[in-house]
Amino acid sequence: MIQSSDLPDRVKKRSLSIFQFIAEAEGKIHGMDPADVHFHEVGAMDSILDVIGVCLALESLDASTIIVSPVPTGTGKLRMAHGLYPIPAPATAELLRGVPLSEFTAKGELTTPTGAGIVKALASAFGPLPAGTIDRIGYGAGTKNFEHPNVVRAVLYEQEQEKTCYETIVVLEAQVDDSTGETLGFAMEKLFEVGALDVYHTPVYMKKNRPGVLVTVLCHPASSAICEETMLAETSTFGVRRSEWKRRALARQWVQVETPFGLVRVKQALEGETIMRQSPEYEDAAQAARSFGVPLETVYREVYKQLND
Template identity: 65%
Template sequence: MSRTLYLDCISGISGDMLLAALFDLGADLQYVKSELEKLPVDEFDLWVDTVDKLGITAKKLGMRLPEVGEHEHSHGDGHTHSHTHEDGLLHGHSHAHEHRRAAMILEMIRESELPERVKARSGAVFDAIAVAEGKIHGIDPAEVHFHEVGAMDSILDIIGACLAMENLGVDEIHASPVPTGYGKVKMAHGLYPVPAPATAELLKGIPLAKSPAEGELTTPTGAGVLRALATRFGPLENFTVDAIGYGAGTKNFPEHPNVLRAMLGQAVGSECRETIHVLEAQVDDCTAETCGYVMERLFENGALDVYYTSVQMKKNRPGTLVSVLCASVDVSRLEEILLRETTTFGVRQSIWTRRALAREFETVETPYGSVRVKIGSLNGRVLQETPEYEDVARVARENGVPFREVYRAALHENKKTSLSQESR
């Protein structure tokens, strides 16, 4: 059964608070450190301390970086220090420190020997942050720069958190609405409002909560994790909790514990209702080639489904209704694609809920190669088993065999595996 991580952002979220909370949940610190040490990065040390936050015992991340000596993170709580601040990590301007372009960090992740899911997750977070910063600074996301200390902070926080999630067997991430904090924060270029520009960009489409304290509660790294990895936002419900961890920020608020609470458990599939956004636009002067291209662009940018329906429009013109299903975090980006790439003058949006089967993936070995199978369950009973199209198509091409033959083989192997597990 799949394991879900629920991030209860009662005091916002930052990269170091998340990693500390995952260690408190039971992630193996030595495993995370040993995997990070395989990367082509500077020497570092990573540890956790136990602290008290208004009566809650929590873990706090400590980090030693070579250029600046020992320091501890202070993100997610409005506090800044002389060495690094997450809102100043990414920019298009020169700094005294050596720079690492976002493209270089993404390439390092792709070429590493990290587990595949860690590569995918950490790459998605870095990419989301680079896109947000690139938009703010008016530069290509690939050219966004991390100054050296900031790059190390982000690499350790982001890849470390993804390694910790892998160590805990996390399959899906859900989160509560997010408080950003309020007031102003000092950054490299001056005083900026909270949430900082990059954080605000990353949180578009994500439900925000009332902020319990002044200062910066959610940082770009924390917001990037939510944007790239969280699949559902809302209150804690229909969830069986197996373990709880607390990750601490540095600042102490008088009446509010400055912690991120992370819960590991099972989302109850039988009662699972997801919020889904439906975008629609009708066009009567769009070519078939344009429609085909637009569909590709929408899927590339996170659409869950896209379909076209023939409709009769005003002045007796045959037209096309474009329908896009997506998550809340992708609404703005997909609306912009429809407005820029089609001839429509507007896009309608409606919000629906859907009841979904609990979904997980199993990899089966067929005579032709590995194929992932998507499994849908209701109350623990498997109702749907569907081999992934891309895997089946790839294996069929590589072996010169019919698509349907690989498809049948994947289903057969999956049923054998299921029967074997039931008999144990």
């Protein structure tokens, strides 16, 4: 339904990612293949509208980085189709694996499986906002009455463009000699889905002269737990090494370039006000090339032509 719709590509991708996370969680809880989980099991039509509505709103705002505060779940019991369960509900708890939880407590359910799926799929990081300037603020009020305000706040802000910045990244490593190429390729896809900054494979020789692969994952500290879990689940490794590194990075920003093949996003690296380098977004350029039946390099050349004019 979503794939065949006229929704923007990024809205489709984000929406399908959310439902994939929810289906995997529901499938695990019910002991069934995620592909066999139907929409009535992951939520009624209102959940579908919630997911697509959130993704459309983010697309309208052109929000590329989404930072979420630690998630409150609530406390107490929740009556479901299968009986009385503790909060968070089983599917919610499964979805929130690796997600920082808030110490804030209140009686009742504060996070549903749909909400947990949205956070799991879309959050770039968890924690306070980095340095920047607030542009707009929005509030959404729920209908249930608590002793605290039942409100969600969204802040649209521009991150400060510093000359350079130093940040902490986590490096995760595991060596495997009994995973297939297909398995490692799939693991790489899953790692990017849960927030990895980069994933690469290095050929190595292991004990008993066995050729193997060193799987290396770079991620933000907030995403490290879920990346570790993904490595353990999707590869044959029995453990994951973890280290923290400081890295220096140029400030980055996104701009949109109008071409004969449509809009293409371009990532720019800045040092102060100087653009040090810029690179077209591959997914945008590839989609344009497919839509117009032209080589990818033709789209790239047109993007750079517009940038240099």
